[in-house]
Amino acid sequence: MSTSTFINLPIRGGGLEPVQALERSDNAWSTRRGSNVPGDSAEVVERKVKGLLNKLTMERFDSISDQIIDWANKSEKEKDGRTLIQVIRLVFEKATDEVAWSEMYARLCRKMMEQISPAVMDEGIRNTEGQPITGGLLFRKYLLNRCQEDFERGWTDQVKTAAAAAEKAQDDEAAKKSNETAQGGEEVSFSDEYYAAQKSKRRGLGLERIMHECIKKLLSNVDNPGEEKIESICKLFTTVGQSLDTSKARSHMDIYFKRMRDLSESPNIDSRMKYMLLDVFELRSRAWVPRNAVAAPTTLASVHEQRRRRQQPGRRMQPA
Incomplete structure (x- = not known):
């Protein structure tokens, strides 16, 4: 062994004894916080991305x-x-909880779709040719899946939460006004039900805005949109069309269906895509009642209820 690897230390008695120098180990323990957590673990991604979303503003948007x-x-x-799915979830939750910043989060989603690495892939999701979907197309697929899941599972839960909390929330509002009058605007504490109802309302509004942004992006090119976009828009409307087709948003829905009508007449799409669009047109014409539900046995009360809904002022029974 080379003498350069030793340090001479004085030893009592006057002699010298060679001592091997300390060397840094590859897995040396460190006092740095979180050093035992891998850099790409789910916990780290959760903490880091949440922190970045909390800092996100239009002024600091690019960085x-x-x-x-x-x-x-x-x-x-x-x-x-x-990891991409996890980041999309965090962005989605933040966007639906902060309705006032929906335009900024829509801009973020568009940038992510354009700049996600083409090396990002999911072997479980493949195109019509059997190849894994990658990059921006995969991001869009994940985002639409997230939207649909939130409607299918989360929307019902949010509505139930809001309905269950409505009475308690009204009591809290009345208590707030009463206390403000009696105590000169002193701070009042509210029940968990009140805050649950408020959060449910915010997320519902945010979710609607995200849906409209997704629809606008999918219908941005009616000349040559690609099969992925057509399938996505048809599946999206099949899932959430009834929830979006309200009197308040009717004018927007009419514009969407006008563009879809133009799309269905384009020579650049095949017959399978055209039939998918026609199915959505028919679904809207039936007030979003599925064909099998129409054919199924029903009660007289249900028939009257469906007729009443069709006769509501402003409801269009034919696709735009």
């Missing part, structure tokens, strides 16, 4: 959004896109 996309692109090392 913060670039960092969020960097975290999403860690899915390059994965075969199931789990």
Whole structure:
């Protein structure tokens, strides 16, 4: 062994004894916080991306959004896109909870769709040719799936939560006004039900705005949209069309269906896509009642209720 690897230390008695120098180990323990947690673990992604979303503003949009996309692109090392799915979930939850900033989050989603690495893939999701969907197309697929899942599972829960809390929330509002009058505006504490109802209302409004943004993006090119976009818009309307087709949003829905009508007449799409669009037109004409539900046995009361809904002022029974 080379003498250069030793340090001479004085020893009592006057002699010298060679002592081997300390070397840094590859897995040396460190006092740095979180050093035992892998850099791409789900816990780290959750903490880091949440922190970035809390800092996201229009003034700092470019730098913060670039960092969020960097975290999403860690899915390059994965075969199931789990980190990208996690980042989309965090963005989605933040967007639905902060309705006033929906335009900023829509801008973030568009940038992510354009800049997600083409090396990000999911072997479980394939196109019509049997190839894994990658990059921006995969991001859009994940985002639409998230929207649909939130409507199918979460929307019902939110409505139930809001309905169950409505009476208690009204009592809290009355208590607030009473206390403000009696105590000169002193702060009042509210029940958990009140805050649950308020959060449910915010998320519902945010979710609606996200849906409209998704629809606008999917219908942005009616000349040559691609099968993926047509399938996505048809599935989206089949899932959430009834919830979106309200009197308040009727004018927007009419515009969407006008563009879909133009799309169905385009020579650039095949017959399978045209029939998918026609199915959605027919679904709207039936007040969003599925064909099998119409054919199924029903009560007289249900028949009268469906007729009443069709005769509501402003409801269009034919596709735009």
